[in-house]
Amino acid sequence: xxxLYNLSTYLPYLNxxxxxxxxxxxxxxxxxxxxxxxxxxxxxxxTTTTPTATSTAxxxxxRVRIAHLDGYSPSGGKYPGIQAPLEQTKGxxxxxxxxxxxxxxxxxxxxxxxxxxxxxxxxNRSPNATISISGKFTVQNQYxxxxxxxxxxxxxxxxxxxxxxADANAGLxxxxxxxxxxxxxxxxxxxxxxxxxSYTYDESMDLVNVKVGSGNVxxxxxxxxxxxLTTQPTPNxxxxxFNLDQYRSGALLANGGWL
Numbered sequence: 001x002x003x004l005y006n007l008s009t010y011l012p013y014l015n016x017x018x019x020x021x022x023x024x025x026x027x028x029x030x031x032x033x034x035x036x037x038x039x040x041x042x043x044x045x046x047t048t049t050t051p052t053a054t055s056t057a058x059x060x061x062x063r064v065r066i067a068h069l070d071g072y073s074p075s076g077g078k079y080p081g082i083q084a085p086l087e088q089t090k091g092x093x094x095x096x097x098x099x100x101x102x103x104x105x106x107x108x109x110x111x112x113x114x115x116x117x118x119x120x121x122x123x124n125r126s127p128n129a130t131i132s133i134s135g136k137f138t139v140q141n142q143y144x145x146x147x148x149x150x151x152x153x154x155x156x157x158x159x160x161x162x163x164x165x166a167d168a169n170a171g172l173x174x175x176x177x178x179x180x181x182x183x184x185x186x187x188x189x190x191x192x193x194x195x196x197x198s199y200t201y202d203e204s205m206d207l208v209n210v211k212v213g214s215g216n217v218x219x220x221x222x223x224x225x226x227x228x229l230t231t232q233p234t235p236n237x238x239x240x241x242f243n244l245d246q247y248r249s250g251a252l253l254a255n256g257g258w259l
Contacts, residue, residue, distance in 0.1 A: 064098055064133065064181030066154075066192070066227070067091025072175055075168075082212050083157070085150040091178075092154045095147070098135030102259075129259055131179065131192065134226040139219045145210030149217050155197040155227060176232055189256040192229040199225045231259050 067090055068078045079086040086092055108121040139145045162172040178189040201207075205220040233242075237257065246252040253259075 062181055062183050063093055064100070064135070064179075064187070065089065065091045065093040066229075067178050067180065069176060069178050069191075079150070079154070082146075082153050083150045085147045086154055089147075091180075092151045094133070094135035095138075095144075096136045098133050100134075101132040102129060103132070104129045128231045130195070131187075131190075131229040131231070131259075132226070133229070134224055136222065136224050139208045139210065139221050139223075142210055145208055145217070145219050146212060148219055148223075149210065149212055151225065152199065155194060155225075158194050159197065177229075179229060185250055185253050187259070188253055190259045191232050191234070191257055193232050195228040195230050197225070197227040199223055233257065 072078060105127050107124040107127055109124045111120040111122065113120065137144070137148045137151070139148055158174050158177060161174055162169040164170060174193060176191050176193055179187045179192045180189055181187045200223060201220055202223065205222060207218040208221050210217050210219055241252070241255075243252065247258070
């Protein structure tokens with residue numbers, strides 16, 4: 001039996017998602033047979049109906065993904081156990097184009113003058129930007145299910161700190177992550193941390209039984225996973241790298257790490 005996390009037959013299909021030649025509304029080829037609820041075997045036509053990626057997609061990969069920083073190296077590996085499918089996509093990648101909302105506040109204080117018809121505002125600071133991402137996941141075969149539960153487990157893990165007597169790194173906070181996607185001047189390895197994440201088991205949606213390791217998990221055939229991120233540059237980055245002229249021209253964004 002092939003390794004549970006051998007995605008060699010699924011990755012070409014996964015890498016072709018979001019391409020314009022897909023024929024269905026949710027990004028799956030219309031001829032692909034969905035898995036039935038409770039299925040425990042991979043769909044046999046996962047490779048025969050895979051759409052062909054365009055040449056542009058093969059040159060650059062600007063899909064939205066959240067990954068560990070390059071220097072992050074926990075003792076168990078970046079993507080261990082049921083997170084192993086994320087190793088081959090270099091992090092948690094949204095398989096379909098997600099909805100993204102970026103919010104940047106500007107904090108101004110107020111001077112209230114006595115016997116005045118107006119207030120006078122003064123600049124205080126620019127708080128960190130927040131990024132809300134919401135994307136769909138389908139579970140039409142075992143491979144999609146294993147990838148989906150790997151993404152869920154990734155978000156669970158990066159929301160927690162090291163803790164407990166058996167943990168040599170107890171007290172270490174959740175890791176800073178890198179958000180990439182949509183090109184050089186949008187999300188170019190932006191440093192972020194997970195603020196919230198959520199997903200729903202809709203009562204009207206069929207559940208698909210997915211074998212994972214020595215156990216199993218039941219996942220909705222179609223569900224939406226949402227995550228809220230907050231940018232987190234380091235004090236050293238702000239002190240030694242930030243320059244408004246370079247930021248204005250886009251040069252700072254091209255270097256990566258900034259939003």
